[in-house]
Amino acid sequence: MVLSARGVTKTYRKGAVAVPVLRGADIEVREGEMLAIVGQSGSGKSTLLHVLGTLDRPDAGEVVYQGERIDALSRKRRDAFRNTELGMIFQSYHLLPELSALENVLAPALIRYDMFDYFAKRRQLRERAAALLERVGLGHRLTHKPRELSGGEMQRTAIARALMNEPSLLLADEPTGNLDPTSGEGVLELLRGLNQTDGLTVVMVTHDRSIAALADRTVTLVEGRVADEEAGLRVQG
Numbered sequence: 001m002v003l004s005a006r007g008v009t010k011t012y013r014k015g016a017v018a019v020p021v022l023r024g025a026d027i028e029v030r031e032g033e034m035l036a037i038v039g040q041s042g043s044g045k046s047t048l049l050h051v052l053g054t055l056d057r058p059d060a061g062e063v064v065y066q067g068e069r070i071d072a073l074s075r076k077r078r079d080a081f082r083n084t085e086l087g088m089i090f091q092s093y094h095l096l097p098e099l100s101a102l103e104n105v106l107a108p109a110l111i112r113y114d115m116f117d118y119f120a121k122r123r124q125l126r127e128r129a130a131a132l133l134e135r136v137g138l139g140h141r142l143t144h145k146p147r148e149l150s151g152g153e154m155q156r157t158a159i160a161r162a163l164m165n166e167p168s169l170l171l172a173d174e175p176t177g178n179l180d181p182t183s184g185e186g187v188l189e190l191l192r193g194l195n196q197t198d199g200l201t202v203v204m205v206t207h208d209r210s211i212a213a214l215a216d217r218t219v220t221l222v223e224g225r226v227a228d229e230e231a232g233l234r235v236q237g
């Protein structure tokens with residue numbers, strides 16, 4: 001087990017109104033698997049993913065990554081954890097609009113290294129970023145800005161960026177939510193390939209059960225709790 005959450009609760013407050021979103025969610029992520037989190041709109045999928053990725057703090061419960069509690073880390077340690085262990089991709093890509101695809105992919109390295117280290121390694125890092133873009137099928141789009149890319153190409157760029165610092169875990173929030181079926185399939189195949197070929201652990205939130213069926217395992221959230229668990233339809237081996 002690489003990552004787990006136990007008894008996680010989270011309530012958002014809007015003025016006087018409290019909205020309980022997670023109500024004691026338990027989840028275990030196994031090393032090397034592709035896990036899908038499904039559930040109806042509002043069931044707390046994104047919130048759980050954010051808690052797993054330390055983007056959000058639970059009110060109660062614990063989140064453990066490789067034996068270490070990560071739910072109450074200082075901001076600095078949380079940032080370092082996200083920068084080095086974790087890749088994240090989102091439905092709306094979150095690319096920096098003024099940067100080229102190559103510069104977007106390089107961004108996590110700029111955060112990881114101090115200026116001198118980055119400068120010393122810049123050639124290697126640029127080569128790595130270009131190789132990652134090549135890997136996701138965008139070797140011919142290095143200098144394009146996000147607005148010059150299709151949705152599928154933007155998500156592929158975001159995936160390359162997520163891989164820049166060699167994470168062991170990739171969290172994906174509705175990664176195909178804004179894509180047409182063909183581009184969506186391409187992105188899912190890419191994620192599947194990274195999982196199967198590179199052994200990357202992938203946790204993917206989706207409301208679409210046919211997408212979840214591509215995963216090894218599915219957990220269903222119902223009103224902020226994990227309801228059941230099913231093996232995916234994929235034939236093992």
Ligand SMILES: Nc1ncnc2c1ncn2[C@@H]1O[C@H](COP(=O)(O)OP(=O)(O)OP(=O)(O)O)[C@@H](O)[C@H]1O
Binds near residue numbers: 013045048
């Ligand atoms: N930052 C926030 N402040 C207040 N309420 C929030 C916040 N984030 C989420 N919520 C509320 O929490 C509930 C669960 O949201 P969440 O995004 O986790 O659900 P979801 O299952 O991912 O839904 P969807 O499939 O529609 O994205 C929603 O009712 C949402 O309005």
